[in-house]
Every structure is written in structure tokens, then in C-alpha cells.
Amino acid sequence: MVINPKTYAPFESAEEYILGWTDQIWEEYGLGRLHEHYADDMVVHGAYGPIRGMETVLRGSLVKKSAFPNRIGTAEDVICEWRGDDAFISHHRVFHSGPQEGQWVYGAPSGRNSESRNIAICLVRDGLVVEEWVVRDEYRVVTTLGLDPEEIARTVAFTDEEEGLFGTPAPEDVLVRGESGPRPETHAKEAAFIREFIDDVWGRRHLERVPEFTQRDLFLETTRSRIRTRPKNYQIELSQMLAPFPDATVEVRDIAVNTAPEQGTRIGVLWRLTGTYDGAPVYGPVTHSPIEILGASQFLLRNGRIIREWRVFDEIAVMAQVAKARGDEPRLG
Known part of the structure; x- marks a missing residue:
């Protein structure tokens, strides 16, 4: 496939596009350059609901930069996969650290x-981000700032939109076409492997199959900076993630696979969990109310099996939904 260089202009590759624009906007205070980076009518799908339009993104970015002027975002990995000859999807894993020095x-x-x-999962077409899905470990943000997650959850509002966080039905076959569009034929085996893992182990609760898909020295990093090692502890952590919502359905919404000599084969997955908060009371007394979670995972394969997973979802957004079901009065931050 011949890729149009306009797709990642003005950079030399898709990966450089993502890293370069991130530095120009956040490290160099180039917030006004968002006009060059985002399409005017772009949509950001976040844990609390969609944000529409580049101008809305610009306003929110300005507020955040003023609160954390010296926050550093360190790129851990960028997984890119082509979507035709004029577009690509990127799964950008970033670790943020820095003091809160302004009003937030x-x-x-x-x-x-x-x-x-x-x-941050970005769909880039002809050099502009046209759609984005952003997943944050906001629970970790809140606790490292010394704040009470329960109190914060009562002050944020979850979307009232009937379409929910995605606004579209789940793809019919994510191996062929996901949220970001048609997938290439490359890495079909790896994409099918990871879909089967999530569909069968997460979705159908065949946790006994975890060792079939993973290496002995499996390493999981998940929300709240929790680390779990080896298949047994992965099974325990997964059961604890699902236990508050025992009827949960997990949808794989998008997959991107990339192999690089220095990094190996990595797979980015965008997923959605829906269920009822009527199981383990992890987030306070059960409310028997619906829950929707936008999540993302990145997997590293070694010899065709999972050796690492980085899993991110926003537990403050979960708690905000529970608070809303309890009747707590929310306010927009």
C-alpha cells in the first residue's frame, strides 16, 4: 500500500506525528496550534461523554495546562495501524506526572x-485528527492530589446522551472494521488472538483459559497503579474488575496491531463494558443501576502469547454514575 504523506504531514512517520504534535501543544505551549492538528468538527469520546468540536477541546486544554503547567507526559508507546492510504489509527500510551500549580x-x-x-486513541486523516477516544486513570490523579475519590465523584457529571459514550452500535466484526474504519489484512492472526482472549476470557468468564493466552511471567499494570504478576493473579484481578457488574458485557470496539524490531508485537484495544451495579459493593452500596465504561488496553506479545498488559479505565467515572443513581446532585467541573 502506498501511503499518502499528507496523512502524517508535516512529520516523517505516523509515530512522529503523534509524538511531535503532543510536544508542540503541551510542552511548547502551542495550544493555539490545535487548529492545525484537529478537524473543526472532530469528536473526542471520553469517560464522561463526548466533547464535540476543536474549539471545545481548546478551551478544556487551556484550563488543564494552566492547572498543571509543569506536568510532563512521557510516551511509553505508540501503536499505529493504517486505515486505507490516507488515514491511520494510533494508540498512544502516556504516563503523566507533575504538580498542580493552578486552579483546577x-x-x-x-x-x-x-x-x-x-x-489516547486518535483517528488521523490527511494530517488532522478527526476522532479521538481518551481513557485516563483518573482515580490515580485524584488520590495523588490527596483528594477523596468519593467526594470528587459527586462533583462530576456523567453523560445524559441516550447513545452513551460511543454513539454507535458495536462493530459487526472488529477484525474487519472497527470504530476507526476498515482494518488492513496484516496481523490478522494477532488481532483474532486478542479478540478471542477478551471475548472468551473477559466476556464469557472463561478465566481458566488465561494460561492458554499468556506467558508464565505475565505482568499486568491496571488502574490505581496496581501491578499483578503471573496468570493466577491476573485471574484474580479480572474477577475483581468484573465482580461489581456480574452481568457485564464486554465489547471489543477497535484493534490496532504493530510490530517493530525494538518493541516487538503490540496490540491496542479499545473496549466498552456495560452492566448493572448489583454485585460486589466496590463503589459503595449497590444501586442496581446501569454502568458504562470506556476502556483501553495494550498488550505485548512474546512468542505469540501475552507477556504484558497495560489496562486503563476511569473509576471516578464509574463512581460518578453510582453517585447519580443514588440521587447525589452533580455539578459540571
């Missing part, structure tokens, strides 16, 4: 160091 939606400057892992 959660309160006055604390001076405390905030840290968290984010995964």
Missing part, C-alpha cells in the same frame, strides 16, 4: 504531584 476543576492549587497513565 477539583479545587485550589495543591502543589502536590499528580500522576496517572492515559491512553
